Amino acid sequence: MEYYSRQMQTLMEELGKLPGIGQKTAGRLAYHLMNQPEAAVESLARALTEARKNVRFCRSCCTLTDQEVCPICASQKRDHSQIMVVENPRDLAAYERTGKYNGVYHVLHGVISPALGIGPSDIRLKELMQRLQSDEVKEVIIATGSTLEGETTAMYIYQLIRPTGILTSRIASGVPVGGDLEYIDEITLYRALEGRRAL
Amino acid sequence: MEYYSRQMQTLMEELGKLPGIGQKTAGRLAYHLMNQPEAAVESLARALTEARKNVRFCRSCCTLTDQEVCPICASQKRDHSQIMVVENPRDLAAYERTGKYNGVYHVLHGVISPALGIGPSDIRLKELMQRLQSDEVKEVIIATGSTLEGETTAMYIYQLIRPTGILTSRIASGVPVGGDLEYIDEITLYRALEGRRAL
Numbered sequence: 547m548e549y550y551s552r553q554m555q556t557l558m559e560e561l562g563k564l565p566g567i568g569q570k571t572a573g574r575l576a577y578h579l580m581n582q583p584e585a586a587v588e589s590l591a592r593a594l595t596e597a598r599k600n601v602r603f604c605r606s607c608c609t610l611t612d613q614e615v616c617p618i619c620a621s622q623k624r625d626h627s628q629i630m631v632v633e634n635p636r637d638l639a640a641y642e643r644t645g646k647y648n649g650v651y652h653v654l655h656g657v658i659s660p661a662l663g664i665g666p667s668d669i670r671l672k673e674l675m676q677r678l679q680s681d682e683v684k685e686v687i688i689a690t691g692s693t694l695e696g697e698t699t700a701m702y703i704y705q706l707i708r709p710t711g712i713l714t715s716r717i718a719s720g721v722p723v724g725g726d727l728e729y730i731d732e733i734t735l736y737r738a739l740e741g742r743r744a745l
Numbered sequence: 746m747e748y749y750s751r752q753m754q755t756l757m758e759e760l761g762k763l764p765g766i767g768q769k770t771a772g773r774l775a776y777h778l779m780n781q782p783e784a785a786v787e788s789l790a791r792a793l794t795e796a797r798k799n800v801r802f803c804r805s806c807c808t809l810t811d812q813e814v815c816p817i818c819a820s821q822k823r824d825h826s827q828i829m830v831v832e833n834p835r836d837l838a839a840y841e842r843t844g845k846y847n848g849v850y851h852v853l854h855g856v857i858s859p860a861l862g863i864g865p866s867d868i869r870l871k872e873l874m875q876r877l878q879s880d881e882v883k884e885v886i887i888a889t890g891s892t893l894e895g896e897t898t899a900m901y902i903y904q905l906i907r908p909t910g911i912l913t914s915r916i917a918s919g920v921p922v923g924g925d926l927e928y929i930d931e932i933t934l935y936r937a938l939e940g941r942r943a944l
Contacts, residue, residue, distance in 0.1 A: 564778075574764065577835060593758075597753055
């Protein structure tokens with residue numbers, strides 16, 4: 547027995563394919579959408595199609611963009627001698643929001659994860675190594691996450707870059723600003739101690 | 746400064762309009778979608794457009810359907826003398842899943858909520874009262890939620906129906922099956938006591 551119309555069912559199934567959207571949420575979203583003006587739903591559908599059609603990887607840093615080269619890579623105001631390696635465009639956006647980084651990026655689109663069968667060739671490492679052949683690059687800042695996979699990937703990249711003699715750094719790991727020590731795990735506390743700096 | 750392409754930004758804004766989808770989730774979903782095959786994204790976009798275009802309210806019970814009259818209202822196998830009043834099509838689907846109800850439904854599309862400025866004329870009550878003018882209806886089962894708004898709506902409907910002499914009932918409120926008494930709030934425990942039945 548179908549409780550909803552076929553189109554509702556199809557929409558719920560499609561929405562349910564999205565990560566983190568279960569059957570119940572899909573139902574709630576579908577119901578919400580049916581109560582929106584037709585134009586609003588059209589506009590979401592159009593945004594989906596347009597984005598998927600036009601968005602591609604930046605030829606230089608591999609982030610998602612609608613141009614051949616993304617605005618950051620194309621900018622003359624950015625320091626092209628510094629490359630920050632991030633896992634995905636959301637991490638790039640997070641660093642951009644700090645307003646404190648003026649170099650360029652390289653987006654890996656993933657991390658090495660033997661558990662998930664993701665090897666070095668599954669992320670944009672080849673593209674990074676190609677960029678390092680230019681004399682311009684003076685430093686590679688590895689800003690993958692502080693997770694097991696992020697650390698593994700950081701070490702792997704470091705080993706790859708070492709022979710080139712290019713300075714390679716890793717963002718600091720420690721107590722987050724505003725973090726109360728008593729709630730922070732032992733490994734972070736140990737890292738914060740190890741990474742202490744003279745005042 | 747734009748960190749993403751304009752289309753990505755638009756998509757994230759559109760996704761962020763959905764209930765329960767914040768800025769971060771919208772970013773994650775947009776990124777996920779950009780990594781899906783174009784056909785998969787097209788198929789979601791099509792499901793949205795098609796559903797919104799074709800889905801309408803059942804002329805009889807007001808649930809969402811793609812026909813003039815929904816399959817339940819159109820079925821000769823259902824008992825059309827019993828109408829269960831529910832808040833929305835998801836609650837209808839929940840009762841259908843029990844497989845234990847053979848009557849028909851009436852979908853209010855909301856509950857009376859003075860706090861949110863939702864009055865009796867904002868939900869599908871007029872349509873319910875019109876249905877009751879047929880001699881066929883013998884019982885109205887009010888199955889709005891056990892919330893303040895659900896109870897208010899139930900009482901309001903009961904007052905409306907009383908003059909017609911049609912039997913009006915309310916689904917039972919009590920300890921959920923599998924519920925451990927110690928974790929259940931006092932009001933539910935009191936309701937369960939009040940609603941006790943002889944064995």
